[in-house]
Amino acid sequence: MDNKSMKGWLYLLPAIFFLGVFMVYPLADVFIYSFEEGYNSASQTFFGIGGYNYSYVLHDPYFLQALKNTFLLVVITVPVSTLIALLISLGLTSITKLRDLYQTIFFLPYVTNTLAIGLVFMILFKKTPYSDGMVNMLLNLFGAGSVDFIDGPYWAKMTVLCIYTVWVVLPFKILILTSALLSVNQDYYNAARVDGTSKFRIFMRITLPMISPSIFYLVITGFIGAFKAYSDAVALFGTNLNAAGMNTIVGYVYDMLYGDSGGYPSYAAAAALILFVIVLTITCINMLIRRKHVYI
Amino acid sequence: MESQVELSKIEQSAIRRKKIQNFFVYLLLTFWALMVLFPFYWMVLSSLKSYSAYSSEYVPKFYTLSPTIQNYIDVFTTVPLGRYLLNTLIFTLITTGIMLIVTILAAYAFARIEFVGRDFMFMIFLALMMIPNELVIITNFVTITTLGMRNTFTGLILPSITSVFYIYLLRENFAQVPDELYYAAKVDGTSDLKYLFRVMVPICKPTIITITILKVIECWNSYVWPRLITDNSLYFLVSNGIQEIRENGLGRENIPAMMAAVVVISIPLVVLFLIFHKKIMEGVSRGGTKG
Numbered sequence: 001m002d003n004k005s006m007k008g009w010l011y012l013l014p015a016i017f018f019l020g021v022f023m024v025y026p027l028a029d030v031f032i033y034s035f036e037e038g039y040n041s042a043s044q045t046f047f048g049i050g051g052y053n054y055s056y057v058l059h060d061p062y063f064l065q066a067l068k069n070t071f072l073l074v075v076i077t078v079p080v081s082t083l084i085a086l087l088i089s090l091g092l093t094s095i096t097k098l099r100d101l102y103q104t105i106f107f108l109p110y111v112t113n114t115l116a117i118g119l120v121f122m123i124l125f126k127k128t129p130y131s132d133g134m135v136n137m138l139l140n141l142f143g144a145g146s147v148d149f150i151d152g153p154y155w156a157k158m159t160v161l162c163i164y165t166v167w168v169v170l171p172f173k174i175l176i177l178t179s180a181l182l183s184v185n186q187d188y189y190n191a192a193r194v195d196g197t198s199k200f201r202i203f204m205r206i207t208l209p210m211i212s213p214s215i216f217y218l219v220i221t222g223f224i225g226a227f228k229a230y231s232d233a234v235a236l237f238g239t240n241l242n243a244a245g246m247n248t249i250v251g252y253v254y255d256m257l258y259g260d261s262g263g264y265p266s267y268a269a270a271a272a273l274i275l276f277v278i279v280l281t282i283t284c285i286n287m288l289i290r291r292k293h294v295y296i
Numbered sequence: 297m298e299s300q301v302e303l304s305k306i307e308q309s310a311i312r313r314k315k316i317q318n319f320f321v322y323l324l325l326t327f328w329a330l331m332v333l334f335p336f337y338w339m340v341l342s343s344l345k346s347y348s349a350y351s352s353e354y355v356p357k358f359y360t361l362s363p364t365i366q367n368y369i370d371v372f373t374t375v376p377l378g379r380y381l382l383n384t385l386i387f388t389l390i391t392t393g394i395m396l397i398v399t400i401l402a403a404y405a406f407a408r409i410e411f412v413g414r415d416f417m418f419m420i421f422l423a424l425m426m427i428p429n430e431l432v433i434i435t436n437f438v439t440i441t442t443l444g445m446r447n448t449f450t451g452l453i454l455p456s457i458t459s460v461f462y463i464y465l466l467r468e469n470f471a472q473v474p475d476e477l478y479y480a481a482k483v484d485g486t487s488d489l490k491y492l493f494r495v496m497v498p499i500c501k502p503t504i505i506t507i508t509i510l511k512v513i514e515c516w517n518s519y520v521w522p523r524l525i526t527d528n529s530l531y532f533l534v535s536n537g538i539q540e541i542r543e544n545g546l547g548r549e550n551i552p553a554m555m556a557a558v559v560v561i562s563i564p565l566v567v568l569f570l571i572f573h574k575k576i577m578e579g580v581s582r583g584g585t586k587g
Contacts, residue, residue, distance in 0.1 A: 004409060004410060004411055005411035005412045005413075006411075007409055007411070007488065008405050008409040008410070008411025008412075008414060009405075009411060009413075011401045011402065011404055011405035011409065012401070012402050012405045012406075012417065014397070014398040014401060014402070015398050015399070015401070015402035015421075015458060015463060016417075018398060018454070018457050018458040019421075019424060019458050019460070021439075022432065022436055022439075022454065022455040022458065023424055023427060023432050023458070024424070025435065026431070026432035026433075026434070026435030026436055026439075027427060027431060027432055029434075029435040030431050030432065030434055030435055033434065033435070087324070088324070088325065088328055091321040091324050091325050092325065094317075094318075094321055095318065095321055095322070095325070102325050102329060103577070104573050104577075105329045105332055105333060106328065106329065106332060107569075107573070107576075107577055108332055108333075108336075108566070108569065109332060110513075110576075110580065111513055111565045111566065111568070111569040111576065112517075112562055112565065112566070113516065113517045113534065113535060113538070113561055113562060113565070114517060114519070114535075115517075115519055115535040115538050115539060116534070116535075116538050116557075116558040116561045116562055117335055117339075117558070117562070119538065119542060119554060119555075119558055120335045120336075120338060120339045120555070120558060121335060123338075123342070123551050123554075123555070124335065124338060128549075130351055130354065131351075131353060131354050131355070131356060132354070132355075133356070134338065134356050137355055137356060167331070167332075167335075172580065175577055175580060175581050176581060179581055224428075228428065228430065230520065231519045231520065231535075234519070234539065238539075238542070238543060239539060239543065250430055253430055253434070254520065254523075254524065257433075257434060257437055257524065258437065258523075258524050265434050265437075265438060268434050269434050272430045272431050272434060273431070275428075275430060276428060276430070276431055279428070
């Protein structure tokens with residue numbers, strides 16, 4: 001190997017070392033874990049090789065609950081947050097005064113600690129014996145009864161989780177859509193206006209096609225992000241998510257690994273791989289749709 | 297004459313329509329701005345109420361007439377919030393520092409040095425960007441545990457260092473620096489390392505600042521890995537600290553004190569954001585995600 005190649009590999013060495021130890025090796029290892037049956041982390045022994053871990057996980061009611069929660073969260077929050085973000089971005093780009101101020105405010109949730117702000121959402125929604133909380137007060141104003149959103153019925157807990165998730169993911173979406181909208185060439189709009197095209201038609205025929213790559217990017221990252229939801233749920237419902245019935249797939253993986261219910265890396269590996277396959281499938285489907293509908 | 301009247305009428309109605317539209321746009325934007333700011337207002341407000349005042353409000357009040365800083369004293373004396381903050385600061389500084397060195401060296405190798413296997417290696421790096429953290433964290437947890445590095449800074453920091461995406465981002469920027477500069481430096485007998493830190497790094501400073509800020513945000517908010525790897529509260533970071541405070545410290549019902557802790561934790565990043573908001577937003581739109 002010549003001098004230059006030596007130098008190249010030398011510069012790359014630290015990165016290769018860290019990636020090798022903490023990414024490539026674990027990747028191979030996680031497959032092995034997921035097929036080792038009856039693995040004991042204390043003695044590092046196992047009985048045999050097979051698909052038992054997968055079957056255990058797929059029959060575990062906690063996992064099925066986590067699967068249901070995660071799917072609901074994905075199906076609700078991805079479209080809702082993308083639509084709200086589109087609406088707000090359209091508003092932002094149609095004004096010039098105060099745009100920077102609004103943009104800065106809207107981005108604020110991105111830099112906050114999910115766990116910390118989740119606690120604020122919890123006390124806003126929580127109903128305790130000595131107070132119904134902020135949100136219930138508003139509900140009462142509109143004549144609705146009080147609901148405990150944190151320890152109450154399933155739909156109420158799901159609602160808070162969705163609201164908080166949307167609140168957390170919106171900054172990123174607004175940012176991406178606003179810059180996409182601003183980069184659309186004004187000539188198209190002027191030409192359409194000269195032809196007397198209606199606003200709705202301009203939006204459907206010019207704006208939407210021009211920003212479709214960004215929308216698809218947001219949908220794909222939104223799906224991936226929502227499938228990996230975890231810390232939002234912890235922030236609202238505490239670390240024992242199984243007891244609250246609000247666990248997510250990622251939460252299930254971590255609970256299997258560590259904590260009161262932990263010590264089962266094989267089950268954790270199987271669940272993580274199931275999650276990976278789900279995310280991969282959905283991303284591929286998205287890509288196929290994208291090829292059909294995105295114009296650029 | 298008649299047509300002129302028509303024209304000004306049309307113009308007036310167009311202006312009126314524009315005004316009405318603007319009114320609704322500002323209404324929508326202001327509504328959402330309030331939705332974003334309200335939790336922040338609420339946490340500051342609650343943190344300034346005394347415990348007894350807070351508990352006696354069956355219907356929560358939107359203001360307080362007797363603000364107190366007692367809660368802020370409590371979070372530093374009855375729970376080790378100062379310790380959590382210090383831990384997070386140490387963790388963030390060391391992780392970001394090592395990440396910068398590793399990233400700069402790797403990006404330079406990919407962008408400037410021509411060596412056997414470079415393109416192949418770069419492909420592998422790009423492929424690694426798609427690996428979700430959840431898959432590798434299981435083995436990393438076992439590795440760190442076996443090495444006896446639980447409840448140490450080394451165990452916290454080592455797996456958090458590399459981000460392939462930042463290497464990619466910086467490589468793209470390095471590749472834009474004209475080759476002539478490099479050859480000129482070579483003629484002058486400058487070594488690669490010197491050229492890298494004297495020429496490349498200063499030229500690409502904006503990108504480096506962007507990755508630094510993104511990494512700092514990531515470190516400050518990291519929750520999952522620290523939770524797995526620390527169970528001794530001496531090594532908790534703020535995210536775990538706040539969870540610990542919620543479940544075991546201060547008493548479950550002492551919400552004003554909890555809110556004081558939340559305010560203290562949020563301040564550093566909010567200040568950082570207010571100073572660098574242009575840079576942060578630009579950096580995130582170039583490739584940050586949050587899921």
